Amino acid sequence: MPGSPAWEVVERSVAEQTNYLSPVLTDSPGVCQVCFGAVHVASTRCGKCAEAHHRSGGVLADVVVPITYRIGYTRQAAHDLRAYKATPSSAEARLRLTCLFWHFCVRHLACVKRRLGIDHFTHVAFVPSTKSPMVTHPLQAMLKPMVPLDLVELVLNNSIDPYSRNLNLDWFKTDPIRSISARPSAVLLIDDTWVTGARVQSAAYCLKEAGAARVATIVLARQINPDYGHAAPLVNKATGIRYDPEICVLHAPAAS
Numbered sequence: 001m002p003g004s005p006a007w008e009v010v011e012r013s014v015a016e017q018t019n020y021l022s023p024v025l026t027d028s029p030g031v032c033q034v035c036f037g038a039v040h041v042a043s044t045r046c047g048k049c050a051e052a053h054h055r056s057g058g059v060l061a062d063v064v065v066p067i068t069y070r071i072g073y074t075r076q077a078a079h080d081l082r083a084y085k086a087t088p089s090s091a092e093a094r095l096r097l098t099c100l101f102w103h104f105c106v107r108h109l110a111c112v113k114r115r116l117g118i119d120h121f122t123h124v125a126f127v128p129s130t131k132s133p134m135v136t137h138p139l140q141a142m143l144k145p146m147v148p149l150d151l152v153e154l155v156l157n158n159s160i161d162p163y164s165r166n167l168n169l170d171w172f173k174t175d176p177i178r179s180i181s182a183r184p185s186a187v188l189l190i191d192d193t194w195v196t197g198a199r200v201q202s203a204a205y206c207l208k209e210a211g212a213a214r215v216a217t218i219v220l221a222r223q224i225n226p227d228y229g230h231a232a233p234l235v236n237k238a239t240g241i242r243y244d245p246e247i248c249v250l251h252a253p254a255a256s
């Protein structure tokens with residue numbers, strides 16, 4: 001693939017990243033069943049996911065797949081997610097994140113397709129920046145060459161507060177999505193960091209309304225705020241487990 005790092009570079013980079021990446025917990029009480037954020041142990045969905053479901057009538061991403069947790073803002077993983085899109089951008093951070101994403105797709109895209117009941121994705125989309133709407137999002141510039149699918153361009157509605165933490169049904173718009181070769185349209189929606197999920201789920205809603213039969217969201221990291229009231233058990237557990245790139249949230253082994 002033009003511009004792609006060789007596979008041995010990918011494997012070496014991901015192996016190094018396992019020293020500091022945090023795994024996403026899937027089988028623990030206190031974890032949202034939609035976004036894998038922290039919740040009260042008696043809840044299965046966090047407040048933001050419940051609110052998004054209510055606002056959208058359930059027209060949201062069919063599955064949300066974070067590759068890692070980003071816990072706080074000080075660790076190496078947090079640094080990379082900032083540095084790859086800083087000015088000037090860090091080439092090392094871009095390479096590490098590209099390797100992480102590529103490795104994940106090679107190992108786990110089949111898991112995502114299996115969950116959706118599809119053989120192929122037909123389209124890819126990236127969540128636009130709401131704060132720098134005039135430029136292509138650096139994640140799209142970095143990862144689109146890795147994903148040989150038709151691009152669905154999402155157009156930002158500037159009248160929505162770019163810092164909104166709520167799902168907005170009209171935050172993005174796009175042209176109708178047509179199925180390809182009679183396959184139901186299935187969109188791989190990619191973003192770097194899930195904080196509240198407001199932008200990502202607003203984008204998923206837009207894609208569904210435009211005709212996408214399936215939407216799967218892959219985010220490089222699910223942000224975890226260690227100061228959040230219910231986060232301590234999740235943070236303690238996740239930071240005590242080594243990140244395993246051979247496991248994803250859709251095929252993690254059952255709890256023993």
Ligand SMILES: [Zn+2]
Nearest residue numbers: 032035046049
């Ligand atoms: Zn959630």
Ligand SMILES: [Zn+2]
Nearest residue numbers: 108111248251
């Ligand atoms: Zn998997």
